[in-house]
Amino acid sequence: MDYFAANMKILNSKIPELKEALERFRASDDLEIVPTPSGPPSALYRGISVHSRRDPVKEARSLIEREVDPAATVGVFYGFGLGYLPEEFIRSHPEAPCLVIEPDIGCFLKALSARDLAPVFEHRRSVFFLAAETAPVIRFLDSLDLSKVQVVRLRSLYDKDRAYYERTDALIQSFLRQRDVNRNTLKRFGRLWVRNLARNVRRLCLAPGIRSAEGVFSGLPAIVCAGGPSLDDILPRLPELSRKAVVIAVDTTLAAIKRSGVDPDFTVVCDPQYLNTRHLDPVRETGTLVVSESSTHPRIFRILGERAFFGSSIFPLGRALEAIVGEKGRLGAGGSVATTAWDCARSLGCAPIFMAGLDLGFPGWRTHFRGAHFEEAFHATSSRLDPQERRAYSYLREAAPFPVRDNAGGLVLTDHRMTVYKFWFETQMSLHPETATFNLSPGGVGIEGMPSAGIANALALPDVRPSVDGKMGSMRSLLAPPPDAAEKIESLRTGLARIAVDLESTAAAARAGVEAATQAKKRLSRRVSVSTQLKKLDEIDRAIRDLAAKDIAGFLAGPLIQEINRTSAGERKPEEWLDYSLELYRELEGSSVFHIAELKKALSFLQRAAS
Numbered sequence: 207m208d209y210f211a212a213n214m215k216i217l218n219s220k221i222p223e224l225k226e227a228l229e230r231f232r233a234s235d236d237l238e239i240v241p242t243p244s245g246p247p248s249a250l251y252r253g254i255s256v257h258s259r260r261d262p263v264k265e266a267r268s269l270i271e272r273e274v275d276p277a278a279t280v281g282v283f284y285g286f287g288l289g290y291l292p293e294e295f296i297r298s299h300p301e302a303p304c305l306v307i308e309p310d311i312g313c314f315l316k317a318l319s320a321r322d323l324a325p326v327f328e329h330r331r332s333v334f335f336l337a338a339e340t341a342p343v344i345r346f347l348d349s350l351d352l353s354k355v356q357v358v359r360l361r362s363l364y365d366k367d368r369a370y371y372e373r374t375d376a377l378i379q380s381f382l383r384q385r386d387v388n389r390n391t392l393k394r395f396g397r398l399w400v401r402n403l404a405r406n407v408r409r410l411c412l413a414p415g416i417r418s419a420e421g422v423f424s425g426l427p428a429i430v431c432a433g434g435p436s437l438d439d440i441l442p443r444l445p446e447l448s449r450k451a452v453v454i455a456v457d458t459t460l461a462a463i464k465r466s467g468v469d470p471d472f473t474v475v476c477d478p479q480y481l482n483t484r485h486l487d488p489v490r491e492t493g494t495l496v497v498s499e500s501s502t503h504p505r506i507f508r509i510l511g512e513r514a515f516f517g518s519s520i521f522p523l524g525r526a527l528e529a530i531v532g533e534k535g536r537l538g539a540g541g542s543v544a545t546t547a548w549d550c551a552r553s554l555g556c557a558p559i560f561m562a563g564l565d566l567g568f569p570g571w572r573t574h575f576r577g578a579h580f581e582e583a584f585h586a587t588s589s590r591l592d593p594q595e596r597r598a599y600s601y602l603r604e605a606a607p608f609p610v611r612d613n614a615g616g617l618v619l620t621d622h623r624m625t626v627y628k629f630w631f632e633t634q635m636s637l638h639p640e641t642a643t644f645n646l647s648p649g650g651v652g653i654e655g656m657p658s659a660g661i662a663n664a665l666a667l668p669d670v671r672p673s674v675d676g677k678m679g680s681m682r683s684l685l686a687p688p689p690d691a692a693e694k695i696e697s698l699r700t701g702l703a704r705i706a707v708d709l710e711s712t713a714a715a716a717r718a719g720v721e722a723a724t725q726a727k728k729r730l731s732r733r734v735s736v737s738t739q740l741k742k743l744d745e746i747d748r749a750i751r752d753l754a755a756k757d758i759a760g761f762l763a764g765p766l767i768q769e770i771n772r773t774s775a776g777e778r779k780p781e782e783w784l785d786y787s788l789e790l791y792r793e794l795e796g797s798s799v800f801h802i803a804e805l806k807k808a809l810s811f812l813q814r815a816a817s
Contacts, residue, residue: 210319216327217318221334234312239288239320247320249288251313256287256362266290270298270358278302278356280347282378284371285360286334288317289326295358296329303331303350307343309370311336313363340377341636347378352385380629383622384541396762398478399501400801403524404808409507409514410500410527410534411698412691414684416515416553417535422677424555427451427667429562431470432544433458436647437563437575441466443661450667451560452674454551456543457506459563461488462577470494471678473510474547475502476539483509495681497537497550500524513685517546522757523705523801530701531694540630541623548634548643558642560664561656566628567620568607569649613658614648628653699812706805708755713798715753719746719791727784736780743787750794755801762797763790 218225238250244261258265274281274295279302281295286308296304304326308314314336317323326332335343347355357375364371403410429444429451431437437459440447444466447453455463455470457477463470469492476499483505496514498506501521507514517537519525528534538549544564551559563575607619620628628651635643635655644659652658688694726739750756 207322209321209323213318213323213327216324220327224334224336227336228311228315231311231315233316233319234310237313237316239316246290247288249317249320251363251366254362256360257290262288262290263294266294270294274298274356274358275354278354279351280355281305282355282357283307283360284357284375285363285367286314286317287360287363288320289323291358291360292332293323293326296325296332300329301331303333304329305333305335305343305346307335307338307371307374309337309367310363339636340374341633343374344377344381344633345637347381352382355382377629377632380625381633384626384629395478397800399521400523400762400804402478402501402503403519403521403527404804405504405811406500406502406507407527407698407702407808408695408812409512410516410524411531411694412687413512413514413516415532415534416497416517416537416550417533418684419515419681420535420553421555422680423452423674424557426556426670426674426677427664428454428551428554428556428559429664430454430456430544430547430551430559430564431459431463432456432547432561432563432565433574434563434565434567434647434650435569435572435575436565436650437462440562440646440661441575443665444468447661447664449669449671450664451670452551452554452556454547455494456547457482458485458543459575460486460492460494462575464489464492465577471674472497472550474498474543474550475506475510476543476546478503480505486510495678495685497546499537499539499546500527500534513682515681515684517550522761526705526758527698527701530698538630538634540627540634542627542630545627545630545634548631552634552638552641557640558644560644560646560659562646564631564645564653565618565647565650566624566653567610567612567618567649567651569612569618569647571619611652612649613645613652616649618649618651620651624651631656695812699809702805702809702812705755705758706802708753709759709798709802709805712750712753712755712759713795713802715746715750716759716791716795716798719743719750720788720795722746723784723788723791727781727788730781730784746791755798758801759794759798762800763793 214225236252237256239247240250240259242248242258242260242262244263246263248259248262249256269291278299281292281299281302282305283292283295284307286292286306292304292306295302333346359371427450429447431440431454433456441462444453444463445468448468452472453463453468453470454472454474457473457475460470460473471494473494474497478501480503483503486506486509489509492510494510496506496510497517498514499517500519501524516534518528518534520539535553537546537553539546548559548561607621609617610620612618632654635653643656644663645653645656646659646661646664648658722739722742726736726743729736729739
């Protein structure tokens with residue numbers, strides 16, 4: 207049988223563009239196909255066994271059973287070999303996506319001639335990344351259920367491309383840590399986001415979206431001011447730099463930038479907490495335009511005014527409301543306001559972008575620029591027995607810092623939280639190579655794709671302030687109330703009421719689930735049949751899946767759902783299944799009731815504003 211032709215036929219039908227790409231390569235002579243006593247072939251790479259010389263199928267099955275969790279939601283394979291490990295994973299996890307990452311296309315082509323790989327290639331959820339950069343891998347992972355990702359290394363081939371795999375794995379693990387951070391953030395701030403959104407609902411309705419400003423500043427440079435220690439070196443030169451570029455502040459730096467004599471063109475805010483608004487206490491007069499997420503704490507607008515452009519919400523309720531009032535335009539959210547500020551500059555069309563104060567570490571053992579609100583709070587509450595220096599040291603020690611390379615080739619301390627932001631920037635640099643970005647912090651953490659630049663490079667730019675000011679005038683004209691404001695508010699009011707009714711249905715279904723699961727638990731404890739209750743629970747689950755508001759209600763239950771998914775299905779006893787179900791129904795009911803209460807407040811805010 208001509209295995210190569212048969213395998214290529216399947217690949218070409220699944221990924222038509224792959225044929226032309228593979229034609230530029232030839233099969234590797236370093237990979238030798240060898241027979242085995244069991245029948246299926248094995249392979250040698252430069253004389254080293256890639257699979258078992260006796261029974262590669264049995265070896266793969268044993269490894270997958272031993273090392274891969276039965277509840278794995280995604281399999282990631284470093285190295286393809288002859289495909290035995292991915293094939294066995296697909297056999298034991300038929301619903302889970304199977305990602306194969308293989309940098310050696312020559313070895314991959316040789317494998318096509320060795321055996322029938324149809325079980326791997328025809329699987330609807332198998333995906334191949336051949337000699338690929340990490341960015342497309344991350345983009346694909348971001349679309350999956352990552353509650354239990356299983357990485358499997360084909361050790362015999364891993365070592366020959368170790369640098370590639372280690373770099374890829376580091377970025378994947380950073381991405382997964384970011385997902386964990388996002389999950390923990392949801393658990394901590396989910397209700398606050400919903401509460402703030404209810405209070406900002408009129409602003410969401412009437413404020414323009416950032417998409418209306420896409421490309422307005424095309425070709426103009428930007429200075430994005432983050433809150434790291436190196437901002438101190440930039441602030442004295444900022445009045446001069448402001449002549450050279452659009453100035454974009456994050457909220458924590460606005461007061462310091464104002465003290466330097468510059469009123470930034472834009473200030474980006476996205477933190478839901480009241481405490482974060484305290485950074486703005488010193489700000490008195492400002493003409494800055496606010497770029498905000500709809501769940502930002504409403505005190506922001508009482509301080510900075512209503513001159514705001516909104517970005518699209520990443521939360522189900524926010525998305526549901528935008529379906530009524532119009533989509534605002536998505537801005538990147540990498541866990542830090544600095545990530546959103548960079549993406550704001552990119553969306554506006556700015557290039558190049560100079561990042562100031564983006565240290566992502568602790569140069570000189572410092573955490574913030576001088577005069578930052580948190581640093582001032584440390585000073586205000588310190589004492590002789592509890593000095594500010596000791597508090598700063600304790601903060602750094604608790605962060606468990608470790609050294610990495612800085613932009614000047616030396617070492618700087620960072621922590622795992624900031625490596626998540628580093629990963630986000632590196633991913634964006636690879637996704638948007640057209641947006642040249644430079645880091646003005648020589649002592650900051652090195653970011654691949656964002657080269658270091660001296661302040662002299664930014665100062666050498668031509669004076670573009672007249673052009674920036676003219677475009678800022680155009681931006682301000684977009685802030686006028688829309689001519690159909692009354693109609694939009696009425697549509698929003700109707701939509702809020704409809705969502706509340708849908709959530710009532712969700713709460714009722716969840717209450718029915720609580721009752722059925724409770725009865726099942728009682729019957730199970732008495733060793734009585736629970737088939738009727740389990741059938742009822744299946745009916746309730748189907749009903750909830752069909753409800754319009756299920757995603758809104760499930761938003762606050764997300765951390766619990768992910769926790770359930772992380773527990774192996776094979777490890778659960780029947781009573782544990784019922785415990786999970788009972789907890790989930792209670793969470794859904796509580797989330798529905800909470801959302802309904804906040805929607806009623808939103809309706810009240812709209813009514814008061816109208817009167």
